[in-house]
Amino acid sequence: MKVFNFLFALFLFISFHSFSQADTTERVVLVIHGGAGTIMKKHLSPEKEAAYTEKMTEALQAGYAVIESGGTSILAVQAAINIMEDSPLFNAGKGAVYAHDETQQMDASIMDGKTKNAGAVAGVGTIKNPINAAIAVMNLSEHVLLTGEGAVEFAAKNGVEIVDSSYFKSERRLENLKRIKAEENDHGNLEPVDEELKMDVLDKKYGTVGAVALDKENNLAAGTSTGGMTNKRYNRVGDSPIIGAGTYADNNACGVSCTGHGEYFIRNVVAYDVCALMLYKEISVKEATAEVIKKQTELGGAGGVIALDKDGNVAMPFNTAGMFRGYITESGKVVVLMFGE
């Protein structure tokens, strides 16, 4: 396993590339991701590829509708993330992966670039849309991060929808856990396995969702929601609910949401680093995100980031084979990508 990790880090280092697709002249108002990983055409059937494109388009249009009607960037982020949380395609909400003990433990966070207010929840198993709980923590509590039972109690008291844990049950995700455990014990390759499942096992299923929005008042907001990493133990929490690591927003710079191997994103304080680089070095969002991905690659951390600056410039670099990602411009033009185009 250690040899595998070393080879993987080496692969990342050698094959560092930064697909950013920041080349749109129009102001972008919303950017989303649906996770980074071994996302390659050969792993996805045409139907699955179409399903991802459709769902991400729906998420972008839902957020766009909020912005168009004069809603805040926070509400736009929420609308986009809710669509992806309600879909089994992504590792968030309905599609959350399983921890080692076959429970599902979700994390989410939100940050308001205008006020620097932030809210987050971690290790919650019965909140239908964890991003809604994060928003409730931001708006209705004096805290930033609530965890476990306490977070659920707070969410329930404040009208956030609670569901039975069976709502999240997924045979496919359980199969994924089983295969990762088998691989851990050195008897992998359980047959039969389809290409998409192979991809999930290889990645330990990344697939977190995130969004950054810029509203008509020029306010930025960023949010992230995840089931974490398959087979996680001991109430492990990744970067997604950690403000500064997985999510950050500052109206003076940009909004950022990350996806990938959380431990590395925590260690490099990635989301905050993007904003800090822009402010301290006076560089563009494209340059700042490329720099943090380079640092991630050097550390051996697989993943990617989405970022949107105060002028509507977007960047979406990653060091994995692919990343589900897309944006929508001020005029409503949708761009959805997933492979290393």
Ligand code: ASP
């Ligand atoms: N960053 C998430 C975590 O480590 C996983 C992901 O992005 O898919 O929990």
